[in-house]
Structure formats: structure tokens, C-alpha cells
Amino acid sequence: QKEVEQDPGPLSVPEGAIVSLNCTYSNSAFQYFMWYRQYSRKGPELLMYTYSSGNKEDGRFTAQVDKSSKYISLFIRDSQPSDSATYLCAIHKAAGNKLTFGGGTRVLVKP
Amino acid sequence: DSGVTQTPKHLITATGQRVTLRCSPRSGDLSVYWYQQSLDQGLQFLIQYYNGEERAKGNILERFSAQQFPDLHSELNLSSLELGDSALYFCASNLAGREQYFGPGTRLTVT
Numbered sequence: 001q002k003e004v005e006q007d008p009g010p011l012s013v014p015e016g017a018i019v020s021l022n023c024t025y026s027n028s029a030f031q032y033f034m035w036y037r038q039y040s041r042k043g044p045e046l047l048m049y050t051y052s053s054g055n056k057e058d059g060r061f062t063a064q065v066d067k068s069s070k071y072i073s074l075f076i077r078d079s080q081p082s083d084s085a086t087y088l089c090a091i092h093k094a095a096g097n098k099l100t101f102g103g104g105t106r107v108l109v110k111p
Numbered sequence: 112d113s114g115v116t117q118t119p120k121h122l123i124t125a126t127g128q129r130v131t132l133r134c135s136p137r138s139g140d141l142s143v144y145w146y147q148q149s150l151d152q153g154l155q156f157l158i159q160y161y162n163g164e165e166r167a168k169g170n171i172l173e174r175f176s177a178q179q180f181p182d183l184h185s186e187l188n189l190s191s192l193e194l195g196d197s198a199l200y201f202c203a204s205n206l207a208g209r210e211q212y213f214g215p216g217t218r219l220t221v222t
Binding site: 032041044045096101103 | 113115142144153154155156159166167169199201210211212213214215218
């Protein structure tokens, strides 16, 4: 079993819809949570970073963390075709140096 | 643009050969991380350097090695290349904290 599980999609939504993405993880040592966006053949771009349970909002993006359920989510409001990309969750332990990534969810926003 | 630069963008080489990938971190960052991204394995952490010293190792093969120089740029050396080494190689950097900023990647094709 992978430490971080993420549905690979693809997830296809119409423009303007809410995109809902999630990851589950198995190790309670994971304490810091990130979401990256990756366009095809480009480097991952950091979107959101949080370390506490609850919600964090940044523009059209909301990251949600539920440590008791080991479940994290990313919501994209008013989705645009430019949001079409692969979204990767990444998790960091309290101690240690590496990020553990989910496999990524491919999102397609149709105009 | 994250501020992390990687060269070359694309490398094509034959099995058994050796290549060197180069990364320059964001200005002020002391840590450099190397990741491999393949279709079947996703983004996998290889190795981290902090201010010239190896700090953490992940799933890095013995045929692969890295170093970080006094000017903080880093090189990843891949030798005795196999077809299965074809992948995207990313470097990321940070100063402290958990979030990492990724470069545009080097696409390696081994024929």
C-alpha cells in the first residue's frame, strides 16, 4: 500500500464548476501538507501549504486537512480551462527531509 | 517561474552511457532536492543536499550520484544508463521549512 493515495482521474468538469480533489495517507507522522499543480512536461508549482487541520483559502483555492481521518482535499472554485493540469498532493513528516507525493489527479476543465 | 533552473531541458543518450544533470537553486536557498518522475512510479525523492553536504537519501540507485558545489548549484550524475532510467528529473530547492520549489525538469530519454 502506498503511503499517499490519490485518484488518478481524469476528472472532467465544465468551466465554472467546483473541482474537488483529495488524497488519503496512512502515516500519522505526516504533519505538513502541500498541493502542487503540474502542467504537461513542466515542473510542479506549489499552490497551497498547510500544517493544521481545517481550511485554508487562497483566492479560488481552498485546502482542507482532516488529520483524524488522514484525508486532505483541494477545492477549486469557478474553474477555468487554464486550471486543466495534474494536481499532486505532497506530504512531509514532522521530522525528515523529503516530500512524499500522491500519484496525481489529472483535471480537464472544458470550456 | 520558481527561480530554480535546470539544464539541459532534454537529453537523449544510449544505454550504458553516463550523463550529468545540472540544477541552480533559487537565490538564497541552501537545500537542493532531486526527484525522478516516471509514468509508473510518479514523483520519487532521490537525494537532498544542504549547503554542500548530503542530508537525506531516498530511492536513489547506486549508479546515480549527486553533489552540491560551493556556489550551491548541484549536479546529478547518472551512469550505466538503462532504458528504465528514461524519466523526468526535477530538482527543487528551499531555504528552510517544508515547502519545496521545483525547476522545469530535464527529460532524459535512453535509447
